[in-house]
Amino acid sequence: MADFTLIPKDDDNPVPQPHMIKKGNPKSFSCPNCAGTVKVEALGLSITAICQFCSSVIDIANENYKILKTAHEKTRPTLLNIGNKGRLQGLMWEVIGYMEKTDFSEIYRWDEYLLYNPYHGFRFLVQSQGHWSIYKLLKQSIQEQGIALQIRVNNQKYTRFMNGKTLVAYVKGEFYWRVRKGEETVVTDYIAPPYQLSITKNDDEITAALGEYLDAKAVAKAFKVEGKMPYKTGVAPNQPGSYTGAEVGKLWLTTLSAFAIATLIQFAYLFSADNKYIYSNHWNIPVQNRNQTIATEPFELPKRSNMLITGSSADLRNDWVELDITVLNDNNEEVRQFKQPIEYYFGSDYDGTWSEGNNFSDTLLSSLPKGNYRLLIDTDAGAFQKNQPLQLAVKIKRDVINWSNYGFTLLLLLIYPCYAGIRFLMFEKLRWSESDYTDKFWS
């Protein structure tokens, strides 16, 4: 029976020429149950179709269409309708099938839309508690992991999230497999937000589907959903947070580097700072002079630096002083003015002794230009009200080491990473609260 022939490239050759090839057309047929029109979009691929009028399940795997299950129910409305088209992830998809699925408790229900594009095949668009993901089947053999908590596929590490049985609760449209209500599968979900790897087992087949989280608004826009989108609750297993663990880790690493740099700068400063007194004086101010302004003799700031002005009253006891100080630059007439209160109170009560304040106080003026300066000091004090003179001393130090700037810098640096870290932890806690493996995350 071997009959090898050399095929000549001639008219005898039954090669259909492009002009002979029929355009691909979706097909319609009459439902064998209710005679309503049933349309098949994925012709040649779909093997089950559900009549949109009577919900009968029809076997269309071959030409003599056969009813698998007669029904006389109206089709249930769904958010996306069979026949809707929309662009997701840059490709146009047509909704050709819908399944409502539930877990075994039948508490959780979710929607699975079968999407079709004759060039790109199929995708599954899944809506669960307001969260949307699009899935593509992987043509890769996935190593069965048993109870492994992590699995690596295409250089992506996925963490086991949930394992459970699912049930098909309702179907409409057309499917490329023998879909049936009540069909059970065992699904294990692994996550690497925004991705999710769902490994499904039924009878003798293991399939892996790779899902990606979608923005609900993008889905609504793509399919021109007019009604309300399902209300979003909780955090979906593969929902990306504002921050990923890697981002938070990186953020903290950056912060620590910034800490190190700030510390280095502070240390360099520590060793280079002059930290020298440039002025010191003291006064005994009688009550009758209380309204006179004290003008100091000029002193020199030899180079641009900060200036620490310390006012003190050595005999201050349970009393207060308020200095109104004007720092006057003799060279350019610039002034800086500030109030410097000195308060010192102490005593004892049932809890023991207490004290508040001190008999001196500091004001640090940052970055003053070099030049000659004078202080103008107005005073007010508790002592004057008691008709007592005021003891006042003022010391001025230049180029002092400023620890508060350093501390403040560290504090500022901490704000954002702390915020991001807390946001991340709270989000992950919500995510994993739905997992079978919650302990895993917190251990």
Place this chain on the structure above:
Amino acid sequence: MIVRRDVDVEAIGKMATLPEDMSPLMIGSQGVYQGIRFHLIGRMKIGWKDGTWNEWYMTMENGTNGWVAEAQGFYAVNFEYKQALIAETEKAVKALGKPLLIDTSDNTPMYLPESKVNKKALGSYIFLDRQKFKVVDLKETVCRGSEGELPYAAPTGRRTLSVDLLGHKGEFAAIEIDHVTTRIYVGRYVDWPDLHWQQVRSLENW
């Protein structure tokens, strides 16, 4: 090129014998695989109890011939693997089972008996072309029609045992056992854009 052509004789001249589909491919479609242009020159429509798929025969511009399998929205480019099998693989292939005897008169088999398919082989691993493949599907198939040029006779009704294998990086392999020959194909799954298709069939509404 030597091509076996005792195809469905009655079908010559009336191409509509193939079950209709929405495939964007047709004889004359061109693509590029690993930098080499290829042309589709023939097709087999394979049926099994749960549907049909297309096996497109193609010729590449470097002289090799191969196949583009188009099933359930997936494409796999593959080539017949003609090297000797290692003993272990040979044994595993033999253990897969045998198809029923060829019966060309049966043109529209609905459900094919699977008595001779070794379902136990599912999930087992077979080494081919220095790669590890998992047996993911074994099924009895029937040729539902063919067109164009094919490397062997594929009359309507020809029965084979068809075994799909999958590597863990998307490698594709298939073992096709008919009543006389066992053919092995090795290749890989590709996405539609990967093959840079031209001369594709026009599709209503797409």
